[in-house]
Amino acid sequence: MDRSYKLESASRCKKKKVSETTPCNDVPVLRRAAMDYLARREQSFYELTQKLNKKFPESDSDLLVEVLDALKAENLQSDDRFTESYVRYRKSRGFAYRHIRADLAGRQVSEMVVGKYLVKTDEHWQISADLLAAKKLRSHEPLGFGSKEHAKLSRFLVSRGFFPAEVRKALEKHLV
Numbered sequence: 540m541d542r543s544y545k546l547e548s549a550s551r552c553k554k555k556k557v558s559e560t561t562p563c564n565d566v567p568v569l570r571r572a573a574m575d576y577l578a579r580r581e582q583s584f585y586e587l588t589q590k591l592n593k594k595f596p597e598s599d600s601d602l603l604v605e606v607l608d609a610l611k612a613e614n615l616q617s618d619d620r621f622t623e624s625y626v627r628y629r630k631s632r633g634f635a636y637r638h639i640r641a642d643l644a645g646r647q648v649s650e651m652v653v654g655k656y657l658v659k660t661d662e663h664w665q666i667s668a669d670l671l672a673a674k675k676l677r678s679h680e681p682l683g684f685g686s687k688e689h690a691k692l693s694r695f696l697v698s699r700g701f702f703p704a705e706v707r708k709a710l711e712k713h714l715v
Contacts, residue, residue: 640700
């Protein structure tokens with residue numbers, strides 16, 4: 540496909556004012572939409588596929604996969620980069636191993652890629668649980684074991700993806 544055809548094709552779809560439901564089987568339009576999503580943040584292959592299918596529901600799925608494979612081959616879309624970025628961000632927001640792993644599984648990132656960037660035995664998890672517990676207990680007095688506050692904080696830390704042993708160690712520091 541030569542460059543002039545791509546430009547004509549793109550301008551044709553712009554003139555039509557491609558909307559959320561307008562079918563467009565032009566490669567440049569699909570590619571531009573994918574690049575727009577990737578410009579905002581890293582996306583997993585699955586996320587990008589879902590977003591483009593939603594934006595162009597009647598477009599040819601083989602053409603869509605072809606466009607996304609080309610972006611992957613050009614290293615513009617990378618599940619490795621997405622996973623690294625996502626793990627770093629979620630760790631910084633106080634989420635732990637189990638929660639992050641479940642999120643990545645929902646985004647259909649392969650186990651091999653997740654294993655590169657998310658380590659179960661990282662000492663950061665305990666430090667993060669300790670900091671989160673201390674932050675939540677700033678204004679409270681020391682906890683009594685089995686108290687309402689103890690149970691509430693325990694459930695909170697578990698919901699963030701910390702293992703029970705990490706939660707126990709983090710809360711032991713604040714018991715009476």
